[in-house]
Amino acid sequence: MKSYQLIHELISLVEQLEQQNPEREVTMQDFAGFVIHKVGSSALDVGPTGRLSQDVRFGKNDLAAQEQAFQLDNNIGQLFxxxxxxxxxxxxxxxxxxxxxxxxxxxxxxxxxxxxxxxxxxxxxxxxxxxxxxxxxxxxxxxxxxxxxxxxxxxxxxxxxxxxxxxxxxxxxxxxxxxxxxxxxxGNLTVSEKLTLRYLLQKLEDFHQQHHQQKTISSKADLKRVTEAIVDQKN
Structure with missing residues (x-):
């Protein structure tokens, strides 16, 4: 059956989602957002700084500072x-x-x-x-x-x-x-975009809630220690 491979892939995706959320039961909304994110993600070339577009709030001066602001992680924080x-x-x-x-x-x-x-x-x-x-x-x-x-x-x-x-x-x-x-x-997000956003925001909420509960960030040194651990884990 041609559909067997699709079913196998769906089961594999469910397993991946459960591995990423070991502390809670995942919902259909979680899975829908996860699948849309997986299927829709692509190797988008955003350049060395992760900069996708010009922020109308920024002028033309101090390009070095703007490079810092538009590094991918910094830009995400800025948008938040x-x-x-x-x-x-x-x-x-x-x-x-x-x-x-x-x-x-x-x-x-x-x-x-x-x-x-x-x-x-x-x-x-x-x-x-x-x-x-x-x-x-x-x-x-x-x-x-x-x-x-x-x-x-x-x-x-x-x-x-x-x-x-x-x-x-x-x-x-x-x-x-x-x-x-x-x-x-x-705003003007489609339903599928809302599901993707909800999935990603829930993933971030789970991450930050854990640190909030455990009170792991109480100083500038803690920020550095935790973020360095995140980078090491990704590598």
Whole structure:
């Protein structure tokens, strides 16, 4: 059967995907993005710096600095920063006329919606924030009556927090506007492009989440050590 070879290749691809994600069950969406990425990838010649196109923000001066900026890894980081800033501006508009000020206010409240309660430190950790900025988010949500807090019976040094009915009502109102934000962020990508992007972003999320959980990056020296290990592993 001519289809046998195709089935064999698909099984092989599933095995590759599982090897890359040993800690979690892969989904059909994961597999679809993985296959599209495999089939669509090609040996694109981007030159020694990985530069594909001219960024309209850059002028004509200091070409040596631009060469640094457009090295492949640096360029990817640069694009992530741009995407983050666009997303924040859209989220800010979606939160107009609500007690929620920042994207972090929204995500903190959304996290609490899915838990009976959390400690303050747990919420700050899940929301990927530093203690100072995370504490400020909690203060705002408390002042707005969107969450409540109480002393932890097992640990008197800790306080538990939970979303209030008012917080739930607000979230379900905001969700509709945030759906528009999601569509705006994914922009003019086709479904297949979205699946490929989702697969690649999930791979990056798994990588960074592991380092976040294990607190492996706490200094400039840690950054150098981990990135050198990544390069060695690729080689």
């Amino acid at each position: 920063v741009y995407m983050s800033r666009y997303a924040k501006s859209y989220i800010k508009k979606a939160l107009d006329n609500t007690p929620l000020i920042t994207a972090e206010d929204f995500t903190a409240l959304a996290i609490l919606l899915t838990h009976d309660n959390l400690s303050k430190s747990e919420l700050i950790h899940y929301n990927l924030q530093e203690k100072t900025s995370g504490t400020e988010v909690i203060r705002r949500l408390l002042a707005a009556g969107l969450i409540r807090q109480w002393d932890d019976e097992k640990d008197k040094r800790s306080r538990q927090i939970a979303i209030t009915d008012q917080g739930k009502q607000l979230l379900y109102t905001v969700f509709e506007d945030m759906n528009h934000v999601g569509k705006m962020i994914s």
